[in-house]
Amino acid sequence: MLSPVILVPALLNGLMTGAIYALIALGLTLIYGVLHIINFAHGTLLTAAMFAAFFAYALVGLDPYLAVLIIAPLFFLIGYGLQRFIIGPTAHGEDRNYLLVTLGLAIIIENLLLYVFRADTRTINLPYAFDVIEIGTAFLAVPRVIAFVAVLVVASVLWIFMQWTDTGKAIRAVAKEKLGAELAGIDVAHIHAVTFGLGTACVAIAACLLIPTYYVNPTAGDAFVLIAFTIVVLGGMGSILGALVGGLFVGVVESFSSMFLGQSLGQIGIFVMFIVMLLVRPSGLFGEQA
C-alpha cells in the first residue's frame, strides 16, 4: 500500500492543494503581522471572491485566469475600505474588538451571500478543467498546476514588493514600530488599510485559482479559515515564508491523513495539529517576523 505509486501522487496533490492554502494564509498572516488582527472575515471574503469569479464566468464567460485581473484589484479596494472605514474606527484599537468586528463582518458577508444566492452549490465547467499533466506516476490536473505556479509567483511578487517599494517599506515599518512610523510621517491608518487590502487581494487571487476545480456556495470559504489559521500559527504569525512553507506542509499532511483516515475524518488531522501548535508553540516554527 505504501508504494511510491500511491505516495508520490498523494505528495504532489498535497503540494498543489497546499499552495492554495498558502496563498490564503499569506493574506491572513500579512494582516496579522502588520495590524496584529486575527481577521475572522478572511474566509467569507474568499467566498465572496469565489462568487465574483463564478459570475464573471457564468454571466460574461470571462475565464477565471483573466478575471483575476479585475477581481484582485476590486477586492483590494474592498479590503482597503473595510479596514479604513469599518474595522479601524469601530475597534478602538482593542484586541478583543478586532476579533468581534471581523467576526461581525464574517457573519454579515456570509449571510448576505446566503440571502442573495441561496444555499445552492455552483460550479463552472472550463473546457480544459480535466486536462492532466503526467509527472512520473502522477497525473496532475492542469488548473492545479497553474494554481501552484501562480501562488509561487504571487508570493515572490509580494516579497519583492515588501522589500523594495516605498509602500512595502512603510508597511514593514508600521509592523515593527507603529509609533515610530507615525512620527516619521507615515499615515498609519492608510498603511493598515493597504495591508488589509493586500491580504484581501491574496484571497481574491486564491478564489480565482480555486474556482476551476472547486465549487462555491455561501459557506465554501469556511473550510479554509481554520486551515489558514493553522498555517499562520504553524509558520509563525506574520511570516510570509512561514505561510508558504506552512501551507505546502499542511496540504501534504491533509493529503496523507485523508488517504489513511478517509475524507471527513482526515480534516481532524489539521485541527489537532492546529490545537497542538497553538498550545505548544504559539510563536510558530519561523518565529515572529514581518
Added chain:
Amino acid sequence: MAEMLLRIYAISKRFGGLLAVDKASFNVRPGRITALIGPNGAGKTTLFAIISGFLTPDEGRIVYDGADITGAAPHMLARRGIARTFQIVQPFAGLTVRENIAVGAHLARPNRVDALAAAGEVAYAVGLGTQLEQSAATLTVAGRKRLELARALATKPRLVLLDEVLAGLNPSEIRDMVPVIRKIADWGVTILMIEHVMQAVMTLAEQVLVLAEGRIIAEGTPQQVAADRQVIEAYLGHGAAARMISGAGHG
C-alpha cells in the same frame, strides 16, 4: 548577624545575549527600608521580577524567611507575604479604587464585605480615602502610584518591593508620599525599594544597594554609598569620581 528576611545568592538572568543580572548577591534585614539604586538598565526591575516570581533566574537562589523560594509562582509568594508594585502602574482600570484594593485584601479575607471594608482602611492609610468609589481609570499619576501601594499593602505583606513609586511625581507629591512609605515601615513591614529620586533614598533608606550592569557594586548606609568611588563612576561615567573628589578638595 541579625536574621535576614531575604537572602539573594548569586542570581543571574540572561535575555538572549544580554546578561541583565550578573551573580547579584545581597541580604535584606527585616523591618528596614532598603533601597536598590543604580543607573538605567542596571537590572533593577529584572531583579524585582525575579524576587517576586515573575521571572525565573538562570542561576542562583533566593531564600525568604529561611525557605528557598527560587522559581516559586508570584501568587505563592504573595501568600507567603511578598508583595510588589509595578514601575509602570497596572491598575484594574474598570474597577473602583475600593474594588482594586479589595483584590489585595482578599488574600487574607475570603469574605467580600470584609475585603471591601479592609480596602477602605488601607485607602485612608495611603491617602486615597476620599477617592474610594472613584474609577481607578480617573486617578492622576500620583493617585495611581498610591493605588499600587495600597493594593500591595492590602495583602498584609511582610516584605514589599516598591518599584519606583516616586517616579513621575512632582516635588510636592513626593513630599506627600515619603511619609506614607515611612509609615509603612513603622508598621513593621520590610521595604525593598527601587528609587531614582536620590533625595528620598537619602531620607528614607537605612541601607542602600547599588546595582550596575547586573552586579551589586556597593552596599552600605546612604552616606557611605554616596561617597563611594565606584558608585559615582557607575552613574556619571569613567573618571567622574576622580574629578568630583578633586573638585571637593578645592572646595
Added chain:
Amino acid sequence: MKTYLPIFVVVAVLALVPFVTASNVVLNFLVVTLLIALAGQGWNLLGGYGGQYSFGHAAFFGTGAYVTAILQVQYGINAWFGLLIGIAAGALVGIVIGALSFRWGLRGSYFSLVTLAFAEVLRIVASVAPITGAGVGTLIKLDLRPEAFQFQSRAPFYWIALGLVGLSLIVVRGIENSRFGAYLVAIRENEDAARALGVDTFSVKLAAMIVSAAITAAAGCFYAQYFLFLDAAIAYGTWISIDALLAPIVGGVGTLFGPLLGALIIKMLGESTKLVTGGAPGLDLAIYGLLLIAVVGLAPRGIAGLLSALVPRRFRPPSVPEHHHG
C-alpha cells in the same frame, strides 16, 4: 438577600407570561430566547467577567445536548438524570479545554482560536461517529410525560427554561459577590497585577471555565429535550458559539442581566427581520453581524451600559465608616 431581589422580581414577572398568553408562537419564541440567554450566561461568566473570549462555546452546548440525548436513546436512561449527566459532561469538556489552554498560558486571540478549533473537532467527530447517528442525527423518542422531561404544552418547558436561567442568574450573582468573582474580574482587567496580589490565575480561570461550560451545557441539554432532534451542525455548530457571545455583548458584557437582555434583543430583531423579509434565510443573521459591529463600535458596554448612562448613577452600597488619617 437584597442583592438577589432583582433576580426574583425578573423571574417572577416572566413566570406570569403563560397566564397572559397561551400562544405557542410567543412561548416558543420566549423558550428559544431563554435558551440563548442561558448559553450566553455561561459565556458571560468566562468572557464578560473573566475576559476570556471563547469562540467555541458550542463545545459545551453540544456535549450537554448529545449526552442527554444519547443516554436516553442508546441506554434508556431517564431524561432528568440525563440532564444532570449532560451538565457534568459539559463541565468535563470545560476542564479539558481550560486546563490545556490556560496551562499553556494562551491569552486573547489565541484562546479564542483554540476554543473555536476544539468545537470544530467535536463537530467533525460527531458528524462521523456512529454513536451520534453520524450524518442522520439523533432523534429522541416522543414520550410526553413529565417524568421523561417532555410536556404536552409549551408552558412547562418555558418555566423550566426560566428556572434554569434564574438559577444561573443566582449562581453568577453569588460569584459577583465572592472572592472568586473579584479575582476573576481582576484577571480580566490585568492578569499580571492579579498574580502579584496572590491570585492563582490558572485555577481561577479554570474554575470559571468549568462553571461557564456547565451553564452552557445545561442550555444544550434543554435544547435536546425541547426539539428532540440533534445533528452535528446543530449541536456543535458555530451558530450557538456566536449566539452565546452575541447575547451578552449586545446586552452588556460582564453584567448580570446582559445575556438575558441581549438574547431578547437579538431574537426579537431576528424574528422581525424574518417577518419583514418573508423568512428568506440569511438576512436575520446578517442583522446580527451588523448589530455586533454597531455595539462594539458605538456602545462597548452594551444596551445595559446605554441604559445606565441614561438613568442617574446607581446608588452605591454605603461606604465603610471613615477612619482617621495615619
